[in-house]
Amino acid sequence: MSARTDLLRRHFHDAVIDxxxxxxxxxxxxxxxxxxxxxxxxxxxxxxxxxxxxxxxxPPELIEEFTAWLRESGEI
Known part of the structure; x- marks a missing residue:
């Protein structure tokens, strides 16, 4: 992956989270x-x-079930 591609991906990730x-x-x-x-x-x-x-x-309270599911499935 090129440095530019990596930078664009990180910018996209930041923008989606924001x-x-x-x-x-x-x-x-x-x-x-x-x-x-x-x-x-x-x-x-x-x-x-x-x-x-x-x-x-x-917010943490909204993802408790999602996080528990990820742990149960071994994703995290």
Whole structure:
């Protein structure tokens, strides 16, 4: 992977996490969907990243079940 590709991927990851955080902070998810729901973040080109990204993108109480499922399945 080139340095430029790596930089673009990291920028994309940061942007996706930041967007999810803002959607939570601004109440957009709750207003739109009727309740707070976790944003599960993933990148098909970067397996294994979703656990870290989802943890960073959401309030901890929203991802407890997701994190437990990842632990049970051996993903983290």
């Amino acid at each position: 967007l999810a955080r803002h959607l939570h902070a601004d109440g957009v998810i709750e207003k739109t969907l009727g309740r707070p729901l976790p944003v599960v973040v993933f990148d098909m080109e970067c397996p294994g990243w979703e656990a870290h990204a989802t943890e960073c993108a959401n």
